[in-house]
Amino acid sequence: MDNQLFNGTLVRLAIENPETDAASLARWERDTEFERVLSHKPVFPSGQKKWRERLEEAPDERQFWFSVFALAEDKLIGFVGIFMVRQQHGDCMVGIGMGEPEFRGKGYGTDALRLALRFAFRELNMHRVALMVLATNARAIRSYEKCGFVREGVTRGADYRDRIRRDVISMGILRSEWERANSR
Amino acid sequence: MILQLFEGEKIRFAAFDADKDAEALSKWTHDPEYMRLLSPDPARPLAPFHIKKRFEEMEKEAGRDFYYFVIRAREDDRALGFTHLRWIEWNHGNAHFDMGIGSASDRGKGYGSEALQMLFRYAFEELNLYRLTGHTMEYNTGAQKFLLKHGFQLEVRRREALQREGRYWDGLTYGILADEWANANR
Numbered sequence: 001m002d003n004q005l006f007n008g009t010l011v012r013l014a015i016e017n018p019e020t021d022a023a024s025l026a027r028w029e030r031d032t033e034f035e036r037v038l039s040h041k042p043v044f045p046s047g048q049k050k051w052r053e054r055l056e057e058a059p060d061e062r063q064f065w066f067s068v069f070a071l072a073e074d075k076l077i078g079f080v081g082i083f084m085v086r087q088q089h090g091d092c093m094v095g096i097g098m099g100e101p102e103f104r105g106k107g108y109g110t111d112a113l114r115l116a117l118r119f120a121f122r123e124l125n126m127h128r129v130a131l132m133v134l135a136t137n138a139r140a141i142r143s144y145e146k147c148g149f150v151r152e153g154v155t156r157g158a159d160y161r162d163r164i165r166r167d168v169i170s171m172g173i174l175r176s177e178w179e180r181a182n183s184r
Numbered sequence: 185m186i187l188q189l190f191e192g193e194k195i196r197f198a199a200f201d202a203d204k205d206a207e208a209l210s211k212w213t214h215d216p217e218y219m220r221l222l223s224p225d226p227a228r229p230l231a232p233f234h235i236k237k238r239f240e241e242m243e244k245e246a247g248r249d250f251y252y253f254v255i256r257a258r259e260d261d262r263a264l265g266f267t268h269l270r271w272i273e274w275n276h277g278n279a280h281f282d283m284g285i286g287s288a289s290d291r292g293k294g295y296g297s298e299a300l301q302m303l304f305r306y307a308f309e310e311l312n313l314y315r316l317t318g319h320t321m322e323y324n325t326g327a328q329k330f331l332l333k334h335g336f337q338l339e340v341r342r343r344e345a346l347q348r349e350g351r352y353w354d355g356l357t358y359g360i361l362a363d364e365w366a367n368a369n370r
Binding site: 040041042086088089090091127128130152153154155156157158159160161165170172174 | 342
């Protein structure tokens with residue numbers, strides 16, 4: 001049995017220290033270009049204390065968030081999580097953000113996403129994993145396709161910022177597809 | 185300008201009234217066919233007591249990003265069903281809606297169609313939303329026809345997103361833009 005759930009080739013997943021994690025999250029959320037890609041909510045600098053409170057809440061069974069550390073540098077570079085877990089249907093969503101700009105576009109995020117998928121399929125026994133991504137976020141879409149996600153549809157004009165309407169793309173991967181592509 | 189948002193021909197939109205409605209809403213939750221057509225959430229019978237409690241909780245949310253209407257028959261004021269707008273994203277002008285006509289004997293009479301047209305007016309002309317999103321399941325062919333008939337487009341097919349009666353079914357997401365609705369109703 002392969003029990004290496006939290007170690008990839010470039011990154012590892014961990015939850016180590018709410019205080020230092022909160023400091024990074026509070027710094028990243030001030031990067032509004034980054035933050036706007038991540039969420040539909042209005043961006044807001046909620047601050048380190050708020051993040052710490054969130055991180056110190058007891059874990060719940062509907063969401064599993066991890067800090068992403070670059071292995072070689074031993075540095076916190078982003079986060080990844082499985083959320084909206086519907087246990088009875090085996091359906092869930094994945095979300096990911098690489099907060100440290102110098103670690104984007106180099107495979108760290110893809111490696112973290114692969115670990116999250118493995119966690120969803122092999123530990124949570126999910127049947128599918130879904131995500132939503134801005135249609136303009138080509139780099140993210142490429143990474144998702146590399147991991148085996150396929151397009152399931154488009155929510156027209158669901159994002160409105162800087163007075164520009166953007167589509168939001170839905171993607172999903174089934175357990176069977178993941179097993180074919182990634183089993184080891 | 186048409187001024188009446190809550191009065192239709194055969195129906196009206198009203199607030200939940202614990203004394204009048206809890207009984208009917210409790211009865212509907214005991215109909216598993218209805219519950220499965222409505223939602224991927226596990227069907228679960230609720231006593232009138234639980235319905236009332238749930239509404240007390242909901243009232244705290246009401247008006248911020250949640251708008252709930254009981255659909256009533258004008259002829260005798262009975263509760264026919266419900267509709268609501270939720271997860272409103274004000275900054276993007278998007279919201280999700282649900283609707284149910286509780287008793288099988290009240291279905292197929294046009295109550296839902298009238299309620300949806302009233303909900304469109306509320307969403308697009310009172311809340312000034314840009315678009316409306318609706319969800320249903322692969323096995324609910326009635327809802328699919330209903331949504332298409334009223335101008336929704338199928339936007340997302342969430343493959344095998346739910347499991348019922350030993351097999352997987354797709355989750356279907358539909359969308360309509362305020363402009364599309366306005367053009368169709370001009």
